[in-house]
Amino acid sequence: MKTIETKLAPKFTCRGVSVHYGEFRALHDIDIDIADRSVTALIGPSGCGKSTLLRVFNRMNETIPDARTRGTVLMDGTDIYAPSIDPVLLRTRVGMVFQKPAPFPRSVYDNVAYGPRLHGLAQARGELKRLVEKSLRRAGLWEEVKDRLSLPAPSLSIGQQQRLVLARALAIDPDVILMDEPASSLDPIATARLEALIEELKKRYCIIIVTHSMAQAARISDKTAFLHKGALIEYDQTDRIFTNPSDTRTQDYITGRFG
Numbered sequence: 001m002k003t004i005e006t007k008l009a010p011k012f013t014c015r016g017v018s019v020h021y022g023e024f025r026a027l028h029d030i031d032i033d034i035a036d037r038s039v040t041a042l043i044g045p046s047g048c049g050k051s052t053l054l055r056v057f058n059r060m061n062e063t064i065p066d067a068r069t070r071g072t073v074l075m076d077g078t079d080i081y082a083p084s085i086d087p088v089l090l091r092t093r094v095g096m097v098f099q100k101p102a103p104f105p106r107s108v109y110d111n112v113a114y115g116p117r118l119h120g121l122a123q124a125r126g127e128l129k130r131l132v133e134k135s136l137r138r139a140g141l142w143e144e145v146k147d148r149l150s151l152p153a154p155s156l157s158i159g160q161q162q163r164l165v166l167a168r169a170l171a172i173d174p175d176v177i178l179m180d181e182p183a184s185s186l187d188p189i190a191t192a193r194l195e196a197l198i199e200e201l202k203k204r205y206c207i208i209i210v211t212h213s214m215a216q217a218a219r220i221s222d223k224t225a226f227l228h229k230g231a232l233i234e235y236d237q238t239d240r241i242f243t244n245p246s247d248t249r250t251q252d253y254i255t256g257r258f259g
């Protein structure tokens with residue numbers, strides 16, 4: 001009988017990934033496969049290497065003086081650390097949303113149009129307008145700002161600014177969205193909105209999110225990776241990790257007993 005392959009190839013395959021900052025080894029020997037169209041949460045105690053691992057996926061660690069990344073990172077089977085890969089172009093495929101929303105001190109429109117203009121993604125003005133609208137819609141912000149596109153972006157609420165920077169990332173048509181504690185400066189309502197949005201976005205994108213909130217990881221992620229002192233201790237379906245962690249360090253961390 002013919003076998004039907006139902007398993008999708010991973011979006012990212014990391015093998016033996018280590019990151020050093022000078023002499024300090026922040027991540028060691030990480031092997032991880034990340035699925036497309038899913039949410040992967042990176043959790044673990046402060047300083048365990050979550051943000052460092054997140055930055056591995058778009059080579060952002062290279063922007064840090066003294067940082068060195070070793071190992072293999074394949075995205076759709078291509079080695080993203082190969083000399084032929086331009087990290088700036090890579091970052092158009094792998095967008096990033098940071099902890100604190102930091103829109104440019106320009107209009108709402110110009111914030112979203114920035115990436116497409118820089119990378120020549122929309123030639124005609126009408127095309128650019130449509131792309132800005134599409135990105136703002138996808139980020140769940142269009143209805144709130146459609147009559148105020150010339151408003152300075154910093155005058156939006158923090159929750160709106162976070163969705164604006166998400167729209168800015170979406171405007172360059174990435175495959176992957178990296179999020180570093182995107183809800184840490186949001187109130188519960190803005191957090192719930194962002195989580196609903198992530199649930200929607202994962203139908204199209206590979207989303208990797210660093211979070212300190214166990215409840216958030218449990219709510220939104222399909223898989224969870226638990227890091228400890230730069231090592232990947234456990235990586236599995238989120239419901240399994242939260243109901244039956246196989247490592248006592250994971251268990252202590254998710255139950256708040258971590259010392």
Ligand SMILES: Nc1ncnc2c1ncn2[C@@H]1O[C@H](COP(=O)(O)OP(=O)(O)OP(=O)(O)O)[C@@H](O)[C@H]1O
Nearest residue numbers: 021024026044045046047048049050051052053064
């Ligand atoms: N630019 C840097 N230079 C030197 N060391 C760094 C740098 N960035 C991070 N580190 C160190 O690498 C380790 C991992 O840092 P990282 O920010 O990845 O951890 P994290 O798990 O995201 O922490 P947190 O939850 O507190 O944000 C930490 O010990 C940190 O001090």
